[in-house]
Amino acid sequence: MPKKILMAGNIAIAEGAILAGCQAYFGYPITPQNELLEHMAKRMPEEGRVFVQTESELAAISMLYGAAAAGCRAMTSTSSPGFSLQQEGISYMAGAELPAVLVNVMRGGPGLGNIGGAQGDYFQATKGGGHGDYRLINLAPASAQEMMDLTMLAFELADKYRNPVVLLTDGFLGQAMEPVIIRQPVTELPDKPWAITGAAGRPKNVINSFEMEPANFQPRVSLLLQKFERIKQNEVRYQGIHLDDASLVIVAYGSASRSALTALKMARQKGLRVGLLRPITLFPFPYQILADLAQKVSDFLVAELSSGQFIEDVKLAVGLDKRVELASQYGGVPLAPETILETIERMSKVTIGR
Amino acid sequence: MAEIKQVMLCGYGGQGIVLAGTILGKAAFHDDKWVSGTNSFGAAARGGACRAEVVISDRPVIFPYVIEADILVAMYQTAYDKYIRQVKRDKGIIIYDDNFVSPKEAGGLKYIPLPATRTAIEELGGEMGANIIILSAAVEITGLVTREALRAAVAETVFSGLRELNLKAVDIGFKLGEKAKVKG
Numbered sequence: 001m002p003k004k005i006l007m008a009g010n011i012a013i014a015e016g017a018i019l020a021g022c023q024a025y026f027g028y029p030i031t032p033q034n035e036l037l038e039h040m041a042k043r044m045p046e047e048g049r050v051f052v053q054t055e056s057e058l059a060a061i062s063m064l065y066g067a068a069a070a071g072c073r074a075m076t077s078t079s080s081p082g083f084s085l086q087q088e089g090i091s092y093m094a095g096a097e098l099p100a101v102l103v104n105v106m107r108g109g110p111g112l113g114n115i116g117g118a119q120g121d122y123f124q125a126t127k128g129g130g131h132g133d134y135r136l137i138n139l140a141p142a143s144a145q146e147m148m149d150l151t152m153l154a155f156e157l158a159d160k161y162r163n164p165v166v167l168l169t170d171g172f173l174g175q176a177m178e179p180v181i182i183r184q185p186v187t188e189l190p191d192k193p194w195a196i197t198g199a200a201g202r203p204k205n206v207i208n209s210f211e212m213e214p215a216n217f218q219p220r221v222s223l224l225l226q227k228f229e230r231i232k233q234n235e236v237r238y239q240g241i242h243l244d245d246a247s248l249v250i251v252a253y254g255s256a257s258r259s260a261l262t263a264l265k266m267a268r269q270k271g272l273r274v275g276l277l278r279p280i281t282l283f284p285f286p287y288q289i290l291a292d293l294a295q296k297v298s299d300f301l302v303a304e305l306s307s308g309q310f311i312e313d314v315k316l317a318v319g320l321d322k323r324v325e326l327a328s329q330y331g332g333v334p335l336a337p338e339t340i341l342e343t344i345e346r347m348s349k350v351t352i353g354r
Numbered sequence: 355m356a357e358i359k360q361v362m363l364c365g366y367g368g369q370g371i372v373l374a375g376t377i378l379g380k381a382a383f384h385d386d387k388w389v390s391g392t393n394s395f396g397a398a399a400r401g402g403a404c405r406a407e408v409v410i411s412d413r414p415v416i417f418p419y420v421i422e423a424d425i426l427v428a429m430y431q432t433a434y435d436k437y438i439r440q441v442k443r444d445k446g447i448i449i450y451d452d453n454f455v456s457p458k459e460a461g462g463l464k465y466i467p468l469p470a471t472r473t474a475i476e477e478l479g480g481e482m483g484a485n486i487i488i489l490s491a492a493v494e495i496t497g498l499v500t501r502e503a504l505r506a507a508v509a510e511t512v513f514s515g516l517r518e519l520n521l522k523a524v525d526i527g528f529k530l531g532e533k534a535k536v537k538g
Contacts, residue, residue, distance in 0.1 A: 006379055034395075176391065177389070178390050178418065179388065265416065337417055
């Protein structure tokens with residue numbers, strides 16, 4: 001029987017990283033992510049691995065660059081303001097094709113904001129908060145169990161594509177304690193023949209994101225873009241609930257999807273045919289799944305903990321002739337299921353032409 | 355419908371509210387229930403109105419926070435004033451520490467005073483343990499979790515140096531709870 005333990009989402013991420021074979025962790029404290037760093041401070045030395053509490057988020061991302069270049073499975077974690085500080089390093093890592101896991105336990109923003117949960121870093125995380133033509137794989141867990149599972153997947157995908165992967169979650173899920181089934185540890189890590197490990201007896205490896213001659217750099221960027229296309233083809237993940245007979249589909253990810261699912265159950269009890277599409281990957285975004293749904297559904301309701309960011313991707317997928325409404329909270333406030341239910345009921349009363 | 359119990363514990367940062375919430379969550383988990391628990395995690399955890407929420411259900415918990423509390427355990431007046439609004443109207447149960455809370459009683463709600471802090475001072479030699487006393491009494495009164503599960507959760511959560519004191523607090527709490535039940 002696998003072991004089941006009650007743990008906070010932040011702890012589940014830390015344990016997931018250890019199970020995935022994370023060899024080095026670098027981080028700087030920030031709420032509501034602190035339990036993750038604190039847990040790593042205890043557990044990484046127990047496992048004989050590297051833990052560094054850095055002097056800043058900038059140092060953490062730069063150490064992560066170094067560890068990844070040396071071929072280590074490595075991770076950093078932070079919350080929104082710290083994630084902003086790390087953007088330069090993230091762009092460099094994407095440019096140098098370095099695999100690593102970046103955890104952002106989002107909080108209320110902009111600015112210093114507050115320590116409540118939010119999803120206001122959606123644009124920053126999924127569209128590239130740093131400079132240049134790059135994309136990050138984004139995974140969005142919706143439970144403590146998924147905090148563990150998707151952290152493990154994040155390491156796998158990072159190595160598979162030699163690309164940084166973001167685990168995009170928020171303070172609500174980071175803090176909430178839920179039962180978690182402990183997974184089997186990863187015992188074999190992939191070979192990294194490209195890593196800087198000492199060039200004795202082999203041609204030297206070079207890791208950088210720099211090429212003085214634009215004409216020579218463009219092919220490198222083209223290769224990156226081809227990689228992002230492969231990711232879009234192969235890595236879309238989502239969960240669909242009651243989509244078969246739905247006349248209205250809620251689209252929500254992460255902790256907003258928990259509110260959405262509660263609202264769905266309430267709506268179903270009232271006889272309203274509501275479904276839920278929950279993207280698990282935010283990049284790649286499940287555009288095609290939504291486009292296919294839009295062939296038979298005209299009403300979409302987006303629930304997000306930001307003031308209309310995620311909804312842009314939904315609109316892009318379903319087209320401008322569909323009704324897409326927003327139920328949202330922002331600034332660190334949770335989204336009550338009743339708020340979503342009210343919007344469902346209002347939309348159900350006024351049907352639009354098919 | 356599966357039974358869902360929404361519990362809110364509140365008090366002043368430092369009284370052990372977050373610990374009590376964690377212990378209640380673990381106890382429900384030992385009873386093979388589905389659980390979600392959340393706490394104050396800001397400055398409130400070190401002074402100021404502080405809370406812990408625990409949702410206990412026979413089926414997976416979808417919305418992880420308390421929407422309307424079935425049970426409020428209150429250990430400090432300012433925290434009580436802040437969180438009383440989240441108690442289920444007409445049927446919520448309020449269990450409070452009579453040393454620090456004096457509620458203005460509203461109709462429909464059930465109010466149960468408990469001398470948790472006073473008893474801790476008298477029988478344990480200080481305020482430490484009052485959180486476990488009131489939690490154990492609340493468990494005895496409401497049957498939220500089994501006695502065995504609560505005891506096991508206390509034993510595994512509290513650090514070894516204070517384990518004995520806290521297990522003693524559990525027994526004191528159960529007794530206070532029994533008395534309160536007899537009183538009705």
